[in-house]
Amino acid sequence: MSLPSDYTNEINSLNREVLKQKPTDILQFCANFFLRRLESQRAEFLLSQQHSASHKGGTGMAETTFPGSNPFGTSPSSGAVSGSMGGMHRLEEEDENDTIASPTASHFPRPMNSNNGPSAAFDDNAAGSGGAVGGGDTTFGSFGASSGAMPMDIQSFPTNYNMNRRTSVSAESLNPSSSLNDNWTPPYHPKTSEQQTRLRAAVADNFLFAHLDDEQTSQVLGALQEKPIPAKGIKVITQGDVGDYFYIVESGSFDVFVNRAGRVEPGSNDLGDKVTVVGPGGSFGELALMYNAPRAATVVSTEPSTLWALDRVTFRRILMDSAFQRRRMYESFLEEVKLLSSLTAYERSKIADALETTKYPPGSTIIKEGDPGSSFFILESGEAEVYKRGVEQPVKKYTKGDYFGELALLNDAPRAASVVSSTEVKVATLGKNGFQRLLGPVEGIMRRNDPTKQASEEDEVDPLHQES
Amino acid sequence: MREHHHRAKERHNSSNDKNNNSAPRPREHTEDPDIVAAREREKQQLIQWETQREPLTPSEILIEPDQKVVGHSSKYLRCEDFELIKTLGTGTFARVWLARLSARENKEANKVFALKILRKADVIRLKQVEHVRNERNVLAAVAGHPFITTMVASFQDYDTLYMLLDYCPGGEVFSYLRRARRFNESTSQFYAAEIVLILEFLHERQGVAYRDLKPENILIDAEGHLKLVDFGFAKKIADRETYTLCGTPEYLAPEVIRNTGHGCAVDWWAFGILVYEFLVGQPPFWDQNPMKIYEQIVEGKVRYPSAMSSNARDIIGALCTVDVSRRLGNISGGAGAVKAHPWFSHIDWDALYHRRIRGPIIPQLRGPADTRNFDDYDPETQAKDPYTADMRERYDSAFADF
Numbered sequence: 060m061s062l063p064s065d066y067t068n069e070i071n072s073l074n075r076e077v078l079k080q081k082p083t084d085i086l087q088f089c090a091n092f093f094l095r096r097l098e099s100q101r102a103e104f105l106l107s108q109q110h111s112a113s114h115k116g117g118t119g120m121a122e123t124t125f126p127g128s129n130p131f132g133t134s135p136s137s138g139a140v141s142g143s144m145g146g147m148h149r150l151e152e153e154d155e156n157d158t159i160a161s162p163t164a165s166h167f168p169r170p171m172n173s174n175n176g177p178s179a180a181f182d183d184n185a186a187g188s189g190g191a192v193g194g195g196d197t198t199f200g201s202f203g204a205s206s207g208a209m210p211m212d213i214q215s216f217p218t219n220y221n222m223n224r225r226t227s228v229s230a231e232s233l234n235p236s237s238s239l240n241d242n243w244t245p246p247y248h249p250k251t252s253e254q255q256t257r258l259r260a261a262v263a264d265n266f267l268f269a270h271l272d273d274e275q276t277s278q279v280l281g282a283l284q285e286k287p288i289p290a291k292g293i294k295v296i297t298q299g300d301v302g303d304y305f306y307i308v309e310s311g312s313f314d315v316f317v318n319r320a321g322r323v324e325p326g327s328n329d330l331g332d333k334v335t336v337v338g339p340g341g342s343f344g345e346l347a348l349m350y351n352a353p354r355a356a357t358v359v360s361t362e363p364s365t366l367w368a369l370d371r372v373t374f375r376r377i378l379m380d381s382a383f384q385r386r387r388m389y390e391s392f393l394e395e396v397k398l399l400s401s402l403t404a405y406e407r408s409k410i411a412d413a414l415e416t417t418k419y420p421p422g423s424t425i426i427k428e429g430d431p432g433s434s435f436f437i438l439e440s441g442e443a444e445v446y447k448r449g450v451e452q453p454v455k456k457y458t459k460g461d462y463f464g465e466l467a468l469l470n471d472a473p474r475a476a477s478v479v480s481s482t483e484v485k486v487a488t489l490g491k492n493g494f495q496r497l498l499g500p501v502e503g504i505m506r507r508n509d510p511t512k513q514a515s516e517e518d519e520v521d522p523l524h525q526e527s
Numbered sequence: 528m529r530e531h532h533h534r535a536k537e538r539h540n541s542s543n544d545k546n547n548n549s550a551p552r553p554r555e556h557t558e559d560p561d562i563v564a565a566r567e568r569e570k571q572q573l574i575q576w577e578t579q580r581e582p583l584t585p586s587e588i589l590i591e592p593d594q595k596v597v598g599h600s601s602k603y604l605r606c607e608d609f610e611l612i613k614t615l616g617t618g619t620f621a622r623v624w625l626a627r628l629s630a631r632e633n634k635e636a637n638k639v640f641a642l643k644i645l646r647k648a649d650v651i652r653l654k655q656v657e658h659v660r661n662e663r664n665v666l667a668a669v670a671g672h673p674f675i676t677t678m679v680a681s682f683q684d685y686d687t688l689y690m691l692l693d694y695c696p697g698g699e700v701f702s703y704l705r706r707a708r709r710f711n712e713s714t715s716q717f718y719a720a721e722i723v724l725i726l727e728f729l730h731e732r733q734g735v736a737y738r739d740l741k742p743e744n745i746l747i748d749a750e751g752h753l754k755l756v757d758f759g760f761a762k763k764i765a766d767r768e769t770y771t772l773c774g775t776p777e778y779l780a781p782e783v784i785r786n787t788g789h790g791c792a793v794d795w796w797a798f799g800i801l802v803y804e805f806l807v808g809q810p811p812f813w814d815q816n817p818m819k820i821y822e823q824i825v826e827g828k829v830r831y832p833s834a835m836s837s838n839a840r841d842i843i844g845a846l847c848t849v850d851v852s853r854r855l856g857n858i859s860g861g862a863g864a865v866k867a868h869p870w871f872s873h874i875d876w877d878a879l880y881h882r883r884i885r886g887p888i889i890p891q892l893r894g895p896a897d898t899r900n901f902d903d904y905d906p907e908t909q910a911k912d913p914y915t916a917d918m919r920e921r922y923d924s925a926f927a928d929f
Contacts (some may be wrong), residue, residue: 112658154758220809224703224743227618229760230772232657233786266822270785346818349784354817379770386768386788405766413852486614497852499859 188454230350235383245377247281248526261307267348278377288360298323298357302347304368313337316357323357330357348374386411392437396467401407401507409497414487419480428477434466434490441484446477468494468501531886540860566603570628577638583671598670609642614904620649625898626925632731638898641720643690648912656925663928665735665761673882674725676756682929695748697890699901704742709808714887719802720874721753727862730791736764740797741775749791764790775819781825781849795856799846807832838870874911
């Protein structure tokens with residue numbers, strides 16, 4: 060039988076005091092110690108009673124105390140706690156099984172998930188069968204590492220949510236190549252067009268690749284490196300190991316094993332349960348494209364095979380570099396816009412965030428003379444021509460970096476001319492609403508330079524001729 | 528308790544041993560009476576600060592860290608000046624201890640602090656040098672804010688970095704939330720409002736993105752107010768975006784996952800997740816498989832329990848908006864627009880900053896050094912990597928601020 064923890068706490072602090080003070084009269088010292096402790100504890104108790112009392116009559120924020128945290132036996136019954144949340148008692152009713160899909164072939168199916176089938180976070184009914192999920196300390200990858208699990212009545216929690224502390228994650232520090240002499244280009248490994256088509260199909264359903272533009276996609280596919288797996292029985296990744304690569308299967312076949320211990324013990328051949336098979340067009344290890352997390356499964360070849368491999372730093376660097384370049388391009392374009400000359404660098408970077416890219420084929424009317432204007436345009440690439448009613452020839456030509464329609468940010472005056480693309484063009488656009496949402500009215504921005512300046516003065520500037 | 532205490536002693540011994548080896552040290556043990564006196568003065572200041580614990584006004588916080596009463600780099604403090612009592616928390620490369628000034632008069636025995644100890648070799652091995660520097664410098668800059676952990680001082684010895692923080696005896700909001708399962712609306716509003724004041728200060732006064740908001744990193748102090756801790760991912764962003772992925776899976780913003788560059792707006796996203804977790808008991812995006820969490824996050828479709836109030840839904844939806852140019856907190860008005868949201872309509876923001884509003888949970892404590900609100904942690908087991916002369920050569924200058 061163990062001693063009460065409050066008792067050992069007291070004795071321990073007495074021990075510390077004795078060690079520190081080295082008293083000669085031990086009995087007197089201990090008696091004094093406990094008298095002092097008693098006094099201070101009673102004083103605190105009275106104080107805390109006052110707190111609770113004034114509290115109950117006061118703001119009514121509830122949950123002043125929790126079962127187990129009150130040493131004086133006055134802790135409220137659990138009914139008091141749950142009762143105070145009566146307003147939320149219908150919380151679990153919105154049960155839908157539609158948003159959380161079952162594991163797909165490109166992911167590692169979790170044994171828990173495959174037992175439960177698709178389980179929605181709110182699914183009350185699944186809690187019974189899946190109750191062990193939250194309590195296990197061998198949960199998926201990075202979650203398994205959380206320490207100091209609290210004793211928790213999992214049965215009472217009607218979801219399969221992991222109750223443990225969550226571990227922070229971080230990837231390698233990435234800094235964009237800010238200077239021109241640091242010219243990073245992604246590795247390039249040539250592929251046949253069939254291979255390219257297959258690879259595109261293999262990543263088509265993967266959300267990490269879904270947002271890439273054409274250039275990013277071809278960079279990422281180009282960076283995939285062929286990795287021959289010459290024999291059966293080769294472990295490509297081992298559960299619990301650090302992961303740096305994502306793999307797509309070109310040919311061959313792989314078994315996927317999950318050990319419930321969360322890792323494969325070094326020197327052990329116990330890979331755990333076989334949970335799935337990955338064949339050509341399948342992929343695995345995608346979490347490694349985010350950060351360095353322990354592998355969630357072991358993958359073993361079942362025949363001589365070929366893989367394509369992509370490492371995290373290359374992948375994230377491709378994403379970063381193109382985002383970085385696009386932002387700097389937008390910011391440098393915005394710097395040229397006279398109407399916005401008083402923006403700070405921070406504000407320009409916010410506006411750059413809000414710009415949307417649109418592509419037009421040659422011959423498209425981007426804005427039409429007489430139409431009400433609500434957006435501002437920057438020509439990102441290609442060429443466009445400006446026409447005015449009654450004039451046969453274009454009155455002006457726009458090239459990369461030119462902008463037009465910026466007065467739409469200021470007022471709803473009709474467009475003073477039409478702009479028609481003469482090649483395929485890419486324009487970055489920003490609506491008046493978007494601008495105001497981010498920085499407030501443009502008039503306010505303009506008045507910064509000169510408090511006496513009136514917006515109307517700017518109206519005289521021809522919207523399509525920013526260079527006076 | 529005994530075990531912890533014993534371990535603390537061992538730690539002292541081992542650090543004494545280190546001082547006996549022949550390697551060069553930045554701070555020689557010396558009997559120079561001036562230094563002894565300065566060290567004593569510094570300890571007296573610590574006691575004085577701990578007694579008053581006055582939060583500073585925003586403009587007082589903004590003065591140079593080395594001129595402030597808190598947040599300075601100490602040339603005199605040493606590990607031996609503290610007695611390590613109990614582990615309060617652990618990370619991959621740091622451990623936070625409840626500590627008290629050692630060998631003090633009895634009346635000062637209740638002056639306790641939280642001492643965050645980082646081994647330089649671990650920081651280097653885990654490639655966290657930049658993060659640790661950011662953490663120290665951000666904490667120095669913000670020291671004195673009423674709802675941010677106060678770094679009283681930082682110091683270092685041959686192979687270890689130390690951050691001396693105020694001890695926040697209420698424990699983590701995480702523990703209260705998991706025990707209560709979820710907070711009622713007014714409790715959630717109170718805590719959320721104090722977080723808004725923190726983010727407003729960090730973003731708009733300091734240009735700092737915190738980047739790891741979650742209930743685990745929010746403590747409750749003796750009076751029931753919040754203290755944000757663990758600034759390991761905090762970074763001064765200035766007017767450029769940043770790219771390094773960091774945070775906690777359930778709380779990552781979509782732009783962090785997609786690596787398109789991120790800024791302070793990630794904290795407003797995480798704040799929306801936090802409010803949801805307060806009210807519901809779990810975050811809106813969750814799956815056993817972290818990739819599935821990320822897929823849900825970039826899609827950004829939040830589902831609300833039917834009982835959630837419409838104002839709560841509205842503010843969560845406005846914060847958890849995938850498009851940063853439409854995200855509340857990042858749009859025109861900044862934190863002010865968040866404060867003006869109807870969900871906060873009853874909050875007196877000025878009284879809140881000055882801690883005049885009573886918190887919904889007042890921790891039960893038996894004294895300033897009570898650790899009942901902290902869980903027990905396993906003792907340090909990992910073999911310690913030595914801090915080699917080569918590491919010192921390459922990296923020690925990076926720790927010069929400590």
